[in-house]
Amino acid sequence: MNATDRDGFDENEDALHEDEFDGGPLEEELRGAAAVLDPVPAQLRRLAVDAFALHDLDARLAELTFDSLVDAIPVRGVTDAPRMLTFRSGDLTVDVEVTAQGLMGQLLPPQPARIEVLGGPQPAVPDTLTADAMGRFAGNVAPSGPFALRLRAGGEVVVTEWLRA
DSSP, rough: OOBBBSSSHHHHHHHHHHHOOOOOHHHHHHHHHHEEEEEEEEHHHHHHHHHHOOOTOOOEEEEEEEHHHHHHOOOTOOOSSSEEEEETTEEEEEEEEEEESSSEEEEEEEEEEEEEESSSSSSEEEEEEEOOOSSSEESSOOOOOOEEEEEEEETTTEEEEOOEE
């Protein structure tokens, strides 16, 4: 006699049915129907592949700790104030100012670094900035959509969270 719970559901019988079920042909048929009736847009597929390619297993994630759009008190009369961002990963702090003209920032503690500006649907080659020995960097790279920064300094790779410009 099989164990039956209070709702009349027979757990052992259900386990037997799960072992017998082969979803291979059904899954293939459903995938085919979805491809015809609701195809994944080519741009979305490309973004997914690009996002996976940007995945860096050795990179540390720099957490957003300050965003002037959320955390700052607005100043009356200022219409196009730069967006100020602060990211932190361990001992490294990255301060970034985002304007329509580009990015400017500093690494603390100061150190030279190569900074790649990763974007959404853009060419596969990211824009690159260079931080000097004082950790300062600037460039005419103005993100227009989703973006993140990948820093390479002293053999370490740090990637910031993705934000919308």
